[in-house]
Amino acid sequence: MAIVLIGLGVTGLLAALVLAGGSEPPSPGLRGAARAPVPDESPCPRGRPPAPGADRVDENRTFALLRDQVELGPRPAGSEASRRLAEALRRLLPNGELEEIDARGPDGRPLRNVIGAVRGRDPIKLVVVGAHYDTKDLPGFVGANDGAGGTAAVVSLARSIRPGQLAPTVVFVLFDGEEAPADPLREDIERYGLRGSRAAARDYAARGAAAMILLDFVADRNLSIPREANSTPALWEELRAAAARVGVGCAFPAATRPAITDDHVPFLKAGVPAIDLIDFTYLCWHRRCDDLSAVSRRSLDASSEAVYELLARL
Numbered sequence: 001m002a003i004v005l006i007g008l009g010v011t012g013l014l015a016a017l018v019l020a021g022g023s024e025p026p027s028p029g030l031r032g033a034a035r036a037p038v039p040d041e042s043p044c045p046r047g048r049p050p051a052p053g054a055d056r057v058d059e060n061r062t063f064a065l066l067r068d069q070v071e072l073g074p075r076p077a078g079s080e081a082s083r084r085l086a087e088a089l090r091r092l093l094p095n096g097e098l099e100e101i102d103a104r105g106p107d108g109r110p111l112r113n114v115i116g117a118v119r120g121r122d123p124i125k126l127v128v129v130g131a132h133y134d135t136k137d138l139p140g141f142v143g144a145n146d147g148a149g150g151t152a153a154v155v156s157l158a159r160s161i162r163p164g165q166l167a168p169t170v171v172f173v174l175f176d177g178e179e180a181p182a183d184p185l186r187e188d189i190e191r192y193g194l195r196g197s198r199a200a201a202r203d204y205a206a207r208g209a210a211a212m213i214l215l216d217f218v219a220d221r222n223l224s225i226p227r228e229a230n231s232t233p234a235l236w237e238e239l240r241a242a243a244a245r246v247g248v249g250c251a252f253p254a255a256t257r258p259a260i261t262d263d264h265v266p267f268l269k270a271g272v273p274a275i276d277l278i279d280f281t282y283l284c285w286h287r288r289c290d291d292l293s294a295v296s297r298r299s300l301d302a303s304s305e306a307v308y309e310l311l312a313r314l
């Protein structure tokens, strides 16, 4: 996920850094605060979502998709591991295609979004479901929650929906180049991150997309996803209602947290209602501890079932 927080005062910024477990790089004055223990509270009992009351997305498949990505190791945009992953994701997505975008990796080759689609009953309505598949370019960083989790959920959702089953046509987009390079001169998220989503937002806004749903941090063990302040309130309320219907409402509490510049923002700017599922009280954000020990099959399933239910009502 991208790292810009909008509209925070100093106090809010410090709180965000503490919640996030550190800035990049943390300024020396903030290091102590960044390491302070922070309660990563979730309203769910013991922080764990209950087993969903719906089973339309195979939780074992979804978690295997997460694990397979982590086992590839670091997958920064333009790396060999990332390019191999993109090919694998293309084969997994229904009607999967690779789409080159107007940004290049370190080797000079274009970055690529991976796009799939499942046709709906409504001839006009189109909804985009997205996640980023690149990982932050930090040594040893495997992005179990930040990269693999959202990507796994998107692919598993795509494979759970049959053509004509839902009203909207659902386009599944796995974004390349979400993370700004580690180069400190290119930390500007608006400019150097969100590269895949800027390209996709242009395309799907032009096609009249009715909504965009972004899955970013959706797999951490202690799951709590309040509304991120950029996210379109009405669509967010539909998600909360969907989560409640499948029995995981506690993971989507009625609260709003500071705005985050993430892959939903280019869609919002293009006029498409959009929401970002991101549990930003995630202590392993952009740290090597964002590995398999930090995520859970239950959390990933709860997020996936909630989004399926939302899609079924759009």
Ligand SMILES: [Zn+2]
Residues within 6 Å of the ligand: 001, 002, 136, 146, 179, 286
């Ligand atoms: Zn990230």
